[in-house]
Amino acid sequence: MYIAVQKDDLSDGTVVELLAQHLKEMQQHSPPESVHALKPEELVDPKITFWSAKINGVLAGCGALKEVSSTLGEIKSMKTSQSFLRKGVAKAVLQEIINEARRRGYSEVKLETGNRLNFAPAIALYYQNGFKSCGPFSNYREDPHSLFFTKKLRL
Numbered sequence: 001m002y003i004a005v006q007k008d009d010l011s012d013g014t015v016v017e018l019l020a021q022h023l024k025e026m027q028q029h030s031p032p033e034s035v036h037a038l039k040p041e042e043l044v045d046p047k048i049t050f051w052s053a054k055i056n057g058v059l060a061g062c063g064a065l066k067e068v069s070s071t072l073g074e075i076k077s078m079k080t081s082q083s084f085l086r087k088g089v090a091k092a093v094l095q096e097i098i099n100e101a102r103r104r105g106y107s108e109v110k111l112e113t114g115n116r117l118n119f120a121p122a123i124a125l126y127y128q129n130g131f132k133s134c135g136p137f138s139n140y141r142e143d144p145h146s147l148f149f150t151k152k153l154r155l
Contacts, residue, residue, distance in 0.1 A: 001055055003092040008052040014059045015052055016040045022079040029116050034145035036112050038064075038076055048076065051096055053089050060084035063093040065100055065109075068138050073101040075111040078122065090125055098129075102153050110137050115147045123147065 008015060019040045026037040043050050043064055053061040061080040065073050075097055080089045101109045111131075113122050131149040136142055 001087060003053050003055055003060065003087075003089055005051050005053045005092050005096040008050050008062070010040060010043060010050060012052070012059070015050075015062060018059060018062060018079055018081055019043070019077060022077065025118075026114070029118055030114055030145045034114070034143050036140070036146070043077060049100065050077070051093055053093050055084060055087070055089070060087070061089035061093055063090075063097055065097045067104070068110075071105070071107045072137075073097075073104065073106045073109045074138065075109055078111075078113075086121075090122070091129070094125065094129055098151070098153070106153055108150055108152050110134065110148065110150045112136075112140055112146050112148050114145060116145070119147075126151075 010016060023037045023039060026035045047067045048064050050064045051062060052059060059081060061084060063078040064076040066076050068074050078090060078093065098109060111126070113119050126149045129151070131151045134148050134150040136148055140146070140148065
């Protein structure tokens with residue numbers, strides 16, 4: 001199965017729908033102060049590059065890279081559509097984001113995710129792709145509902 005990952009301008013309503021579902025799920029599993037998922041309108045920012053993944057033309061997942069500084073990128077909005085879970089979609093999106101971070105010359109990428117059981121597949125994905133636990137970064141604070149990860153990039 002071929003997964004096509006490409007930059008996306010969010011003009012497709014299906015992407016906005018998937019992101020709204022993502023935000024809704026985050027709100028179900030974490031208290032409001034611990035929900036760090038961006039709303040679709042917040043992703044339209046020059047510091048954020050967004051990707052969608054499609055299989056046979058159908059939206060399968062998405063992810064974004066936010067420039068925190070000239071050396072640090074943050075991975076945001078990683079989400080796989082329910083009908084494409086465990087098919088390698090998140091891994092394909094993550095790899096594209098990491099490749100872009102390297103092209104930009106970032107020395108590191110970081111991310112925040114939840115720590116509840118429903119986040120276990122995402123946590124496993126990050127560990128399998130060389131991420132390590134770290135403390136809060138950027139504007140984040142210690143949070144009993146959040147985990148933070150970092151990956152050093154070799155140029």
